[in-house]
Amino acid sequence: MASVLIVSEIQKGSLRESSYELASFAQKLAGASGRDVKSLVLGSGAQGEAEALAARGGGEVYLVDGELFANYTADAVQKAVHAAIEKSGADVVLFSNTPSGWDVAPRVAAALDAAYVSDAFDLDAEGDQLVFLRRVFNGKLDARMLPSVPVVATMQPGATAPFEGSSDGSVSPLDVAVSADECGTKFVEVKTAEAGGVDLSKADIIVSGGRSLGGPEKFEEVIRPLAEALGGAVGASRPVVDAGWMPHEYQVGSSGQIVSPKLYLACGISGAIQHLVGMKGSNFIIAINKDADAPIFEVADVGVVADLFEVCPALTSAVTEAKG
């Protein structure tokens, strides 16, 4: 029988949550298409993580355990994935849309001459046809991808809940014939970024600004005064950080900080899934955006369709006045 193969990832000794999200996707596809669920766990001393995945939706888990897999290298992981595909007969291979997923998934697809879908946020089967959904045009449209099989896909972290039920999976070792000498890349070291002074995860109120601010000076003129009036912290979307307007520790989202303040104000932020992943757990969300169709309004408790350059200063004055 055909199967769906999850390629899991271990980070700092534990499976990433996104691997359990892949388990949710794989179980959904198994229900819709009758495929078996298989998983691949790669690591050094990773038996416990393999068992954890087997118990939480991973199905039959192949464990590749060895020093070479203690840290990610594309060549070694690719060999292991091919061995797992051969053993499982998988015609659907799911990676998380993470830096190592971006790196290795296209290599696997190219080597198999398989279809490739990147950054999908959902999947399903309609009869024999697989359907993947991707968000395009800044979240305004959902594209339906109808790939042939075999297909390799990367799935957006945070797009579905991690698998929480229990399941009767199993773990078996998988031998992969690869040595460090055969690999064109080798692991050197992990460099951890220096911790900055901002820990948004502890803030009760966050006022975040997006690309629409247009420059760093607008953060100081519009966003910071409002945050200070409310006694909160400043946050930012990724383009703001990529443009160098704010340091990385201010970034909220899948590749920034995950926050859950009592109040989150999103000013001129469209609401791309990668931003939502970082702030949708906030207790109360106010979004200010000129575009009534912006996806941020889907998660907002209060939506203000207006120009942030008018609303934010007015709010700052009103809050300052109210505080006396």
Ligand SMILES: Cc1cc2nc3c(=O)[nH]c(=O)nc-3n(C[C@H](O)[C@H](O)[C@H](O)COP(=O)(O)OP(=O)(O)OC[C@H]3O[C@@H](n4cnc5c(N)ncnc54)[C@H](O)[C@@H]3O)c2cc1C
């Ligand atoms: C792998 C990956 C990881 C990512 N990680 C993150 C992440 O951690 N965090 C993150 O934020 N993004 C992340 N992104 C980027 C994400 O996909 C979006 O591109 C980004 O969030 C968009 O930022 P934005 O909302 O500031 O800009 P835009 O999408 O350009 O939106 C600007 C919004 O401002 C509105 N606007 C314009 N002018 C005004 C005005 N005067 N008043 C009110 N509204 C106005 C517009 O209507 C628009 O909705 C990631 C992307 C990838 C591929």
